[in-house]
Amino acid sequence: MRQSELFTKTLREAPKKEKSLNAIFLQRAGFIHKEMAGVYTFLPLGLRVLRKIENIVREEVKAIAAQEVLMSVLQPKEIWEKTGRWSKGLGREVMYKSFNSPEGLKKGEIGLGPTHEEMITNIVKNYVKSYEDLPLYVFQVQTKFRREPRPRSGLLRGREFGMKDLYSFHSCEKDFKDYYEKVKKAYFKIFKRCGLEAVLTEASGAGFTQGFTHEFQVLSETGEDRIICCPKGDFARNKEISKVRAGGKCPVCGSILEEKKSIEVGNIFPLGKKYSEAMDAYFFDQQGRKKPIIMGCYGLGTSRLMGAVVEIFHDNKGIIWPEEIAPFKAHLLYLSSTKSEFAGKVKEAAETTYKFLKEKGISVLYDDRKGKSPGEKFADADLIGIPWRLVISEAVVKMKGNNVEIKKRDAEEMQVVSLNKAAEILMKQAV
Amino acid sequence: MRQSELFTKTLREAPKKEKSLNAIFLQRAGFIHKEMAGVYTFLPLGLRVLRKIENIVREEVKAIAAQEVLMSVLQPKEIWEKTGRWSKGLGREVMYKSFNSPEGLKKGEIGLGPTHEEMITNIVKNYVKSYEDLPLYVFQVQTKFRREPRPRSGLLRGREFGMKDLYSFHSCEKDFKDYYEKVKKAYFKIFKRCGLEAVLTEASGAGFTQGFTHEFQVLSETGEDRIICCPKGDFARNKEISKVRAGGKCPVCGSILEEKKSIEVGNIFPLGKKYSEAMDAYFFDQQGRKKPIIMGCYGLGTSRLMGAVVEIFHDNKGIIWPEEIAPFKAHLLYLSSTKSEFAGKVKEAAETTYKFLKEKGISVLYDDRKGKSPGEKFADADLIGIPWRLVISEAVVKMKGNNVEIKKRDAEEMQVVSLNKAAEILMKQAV
Numbered sequence: 001m002r003q004s005e006l007f008t009k010t011l012r013e014a015p016k017k018e019k020s021l022n023a024i025f026l027q028r029a030g031f032i033h034k035e036m037a038g039v040y041t042f043l044p045l046g047l048r049v050l051r052k053i054e055n056i057v058r059e060e061v062k063a064i065a066a067q068e069v070l071m072s073v074l075q076p077k078e079i080w081e082k083t084g085r086w087s088k089g090l091g092r093e094v095m096y097k098s099f100n101s102p103e104g105l106k107k108g109e110i111g112l113g114p115t116h117e118e119m120i121t122n123i124v125k126n127y128v129k130s131y132e133d134l135p136l137y138v139f140q141v142q143t144k145f146r147r148e149p150r151p152r153s154g155l156l157r158g159r160e161f162g163m164k165d166l167y168s169f170h171s172c173e174k175d176f177k178d179y180y181e182k183v184k185k186a187y188f189k190i191f192k193r194c195g196l197e198a199v200l201t202e203a204s205g206a207g208f209t210q211g212f213t214h215e216f217q218v219l220s221e222t223g224e225d226r227i228i229c230c231p232k233g234d235f236a237r238n239k240e241i242s243k244v245r246a247g248g249k250c251p252v253c254g255s256i257l258e259e260k261k262s263i264e265v266g267n268i269f270p271l272g273k274k275y276s277e278a279m280d281a282y283f284f285d286q287q288g289r290k291k292p293i294i295m296g297c298y299g300l301g302t303s304r305l306m307g308a309v310v311e312i313f314h315d316n317k318g319i320i321w322p323e324e325i326a327p328f329k330a331h332l333l334y335l336s337s338t339k340s341e342f343a344g345k346v347k348e349a350a351e352t353t354y355k356f357l358k359e360k361g362i363s364v365l366y367d368d369r370k371g372k373s374p375g376e377k378f379a380d381a382d383l384i385g386i387p388w389r390l391v392i393s394e395a396v397v398k399m400k401g402n403n404v405e406i407k408k409r410d411a412e413e414m415q416v417v418s419l420n421k422a423a424e425i426l427m428k429q430a431v
Numbered sequence: 432m433r434q435s436e437l438f439t440k441t442l443r444e445a446p447k448k449e450k451s452l453n454a455i456f457l458q459r460a461g462f463i464h465k466e467m468a469g470v471y472t473f474l475p476l477g478l479r480v481l482r483k484i485e486n487i488v489r490e491e492v493k494a495i496a497a498q499e500v501l502m503s504v505l506q507p508k509e510i511w512e513k514t515g516r517w518s519k520g521l522g523r524e525v526m527y528k529s530f531n532s533p534e535g536l537k538k539g540e541i542g543l544g545p546t547h548e549e550m551i552t553n554i555v556k557n558y559v560k561s562y563e564d565l566p567l568y569v570f571q572v573q574t575k576f577r578r579e580p581r582p583r584s585g586l587l588r589g590r591e592f593g594m595k596d597l598y599s600f601h602s603c604e605k606d607f608k609d610y611y612e613k614v615k616k617a618y619f620k621i622f623k624r625c626g627l628e629a630v631l632t633e634a635s636g637a638g639f640t641q642g643f644t645h646e647f648q649v650l651s652e653t654g655e656d657r658i659i660c661c662p663k664g665d666f667a668r669n670k671e672i673s674k675v676r677a678g679g680k681c682p683v684c685g686s687i688l689e690e691k692k693s694i695e696v697g698n699i700f701p702l703g704k705k706y707s708e709a710m711d712a713y714f715f716d717q718q719g720r721k722k723p724i725i726m727g728c729y730g731l732g733t734s735r736l737m738g739a740v741v742e743i744f745h746d747n748k749g750i751i752w753p754e755e756i757a758p759f760k761a762h763l764l765y766l767s768s769t770k771s772e773f774a775g776k777v778k779e780a781a782e783t784t785y786k787f788l789k790e791k792g793i794s795v796l797y798d799d800r801k802g803k804s805p806g807e808k809f810a811d812a813d814l815i816g817i818p819w820r821l822v823i824s825e826a827v828v829k830m831k832g833n834n835v836e837i838k839k840r841d842a843e844e845m846q847v848v849s850l851n852k853a854a855e856i857l858m859k860q861a862v
Contacts, residue, residue, distance in 0.1 A: 035507060036541075
């Protein structure tokens with residue numbers, strides 16, 4: 001894409017009152033626009049990143065046999081009353097409710113979905129009669145709404161945010177546990193593809209379940225969570241529920257435990273029979289006995305993941321996107337001074353390079369803007385954070401053959417290579 | 432996909448109280464699930480159709496240089512007050528508004544977006560300084576919310592529904608009109624790819640503008656709209672604003688005008704300066720004069736389009752999907768009786784056919800279910816409405832070579848062809 005055609009521009013100033021690093025960089029670079037506290041619009045660059053994250057998540061959960069649906073945001077009161085969550089727990093604490101309702105509905109009878117256990121159970125029960133209909137796995141990638149009291153962390157804690165929620169339905173605990181292990185593996189793949197090293201920790205069940213749950217945490221100095229973990233990876237637990245503290249011994253290997261700051265990027269809840277019993281979701285087993293369906297749910301915040309990546313991958317100049325979720329693979333800068341006798345040749349070489357890379361199937365943001373100094377273009381490129389930087393300047397054009405300067409976003413030195421070599425480097429890095 | 436793994440099943444009975452044809456067929460066939468009046472979940476088959484429609488729309492509006500964003504559903508009161516639409520017009524009539532707001536917000540200060548003129552103008556004005564930043568075109572594919580008083584038409588009139596909304600920004604009326612013509616052409620392409628013949632009619636501006644607007648209508652006996660149109664295509668106007676009536680003469684060619692029932696599937700509004708003046712969205716022209724941006728907006732209901740297609744393409748047995756938006760290209764049915772000595776061979780031939788078609792890149796729903804009679808399988812296939820039907824039965828297996836019966840969903844007779852020939856037929860029809 002030509003940067004001259006991109007309708008957003010970088011901003012010099014961080015927006016007022018914005019303190020979180022991800023929100024500052026993402027707004028300055030033109031990825032998101034703030035509508036209210038905790039509510040953001042995704043601009044063209046930001047939507048490209050979000051869609052890449054969503055597609056990675058889709059691929060990995062479809063690979064473990066999950067089927068995609070899209071449930072409604074609007075939630076009828078009745079199904080939440082069946083589980084008791086309309087007036088306590090999640091429904092009381094974070095659900096937006098009582099929108100002024102249309103005819104035929106009394107005030108307070110509609111909510112905005114903060115999660116979808118009630119709705120999916122209410123749907124799935126229509127299609128499950130016997131053990132032969134189980135197991136089944138259903139997910140959606142959707143917008144969730146939660147009345148967060150203090151949404152001050154940019155995309156990390158939004159009132160409106162993107163989420164992948166997966167629900168599994170089983171005839172027995174053993175089958176649920178087998179799937180739970182598959183989801184864990186899929187989650188590690190997802191985080192790895194997004195450039196993140198995740199740690200699996202035990203945590204409390206929040207409003208979802210009474211037992212323990214698993215959280216996926218990524219280490220970050222700006223994270224809101226605290227985890228107690230073993231340096232060898234043998235133990236990790238959310239500080240909230242950990243009986244041992246930093247300085248204590250790992251219960252598995254005896255190493256000295258550490259406390260780390262982290263960002264929760266995913267979670268897994270064993271729901272057991274809680275929702276199936278409340279919502280009348282039963283099946284007949286092989287012996288013809290009626291039993292409640294065993295359930296699990298698996299959350300992953302897609303927009304939060306985007307925020308977490310920025311918290312972790314940046315320097316003081318801007319974002320450094322991991323390759324697989326970057327808005328573009330390469331940022332091609334055309335540097336020219338109108339005074340130069342080479343101006344026309346530099347422009348021509350830049351256009352040739354852009355066409356060449358596009359034909360090779362490489363996604364390129366081409367900074368073809370006129371009247372911007374090299375300094376401005378480099379500063380914008382650093383802020384936007386596309387992983388590979390290509391430069392066509394007077395110096396490059398003066399050499400023999402079709403060349404380009406290339407470097408990674410966070411590398412110090414550029415090197416001059418032929419166009420073919422540049423394409424080879426970029427295509428090798430493709431996932 | 433194997434139908435035995437699809438978690439939805441067809442339903443014999445239409446849901447109670449549902450009178451609209453699209454809602455009845457789509458629910459019975461397992462495309463959607465009703466959550467409340469006017470609020471539906473998209474099940475796996477339904478989501479496949481919706482995504483295909485969305486992607487057609489994306490392709491065609493990207494082809495006319497529109498850039499994709501994703502705006503927030505939650506709407507701050509302030510921006511709607513600037514245009515006066517918070518307490519009158521659309522904001523008063525159909526916007527869902529909140530009572531229980533989070534800390535720091537008073538009651539009633541949040542709405543759910545029924546449309547996004549205010550929000551997009553508030554975003555775009557940050558990036559437009561001079562005439563050189565114009566024109567620009569921005570769209571989103573997003574979920575909209577409207578408090579429809581009588582949502583009784585399935586996907587045709589929802590309280591929560593999918594929409595593509597495109598907004599254009601120009602430095603002069605002439606430039607707007609040129610783009611308006613491009614969008615008209617893009618819309619006709621979209622409807623054609625979805626199998627629909629649309630008629631462009633003039634209509635009133637609803638809450639968006641004071642002048643006339645254009646609507647895209649598709650003729651349907653179950654449509655809620657009435658249009659007065661010329662049989663030669665020289666004139667078409669929404670009955671609401673037409674001064675001539677059926678039986679009168681076409682003002683262009685003199686033919687006798689007719690009244691038709693139709694479904695509105697898209698609209699185009701010339702917004703002029705209404706939103707830019709109210710929201711302080713100005714630019715400097717070539718002479719350095721400050722001027723309000725000229726705007727247009729272009730709506731297209733993606734989920735409504737899905738409903739309209741069902742209203743138009745069906746018979747008494749079920750849906751007949753147009754090729755490009757069908758959930759699958761082909762429905763492969765395996766018919767067998769366990770009594771038959773050929774049972775094993777039929778199953779084997781069906782599996783071979785399924786693998787063969789998948790390898791050719793043809794999307795297939797494979798009815799591999801055991802214990803279902805041929806009658807049940809044919810009835811389900813008719814209801815679901817996939818455009819091509821393939822059958823592997825005892826009769827086919829008894830022949831020499833690898834064969835399959837093939838027919839279109841709405842054809843009477845099947846013909847037996849080789850697998851290669853079947854693949855050739857299916858691939859020729861691919862768009």
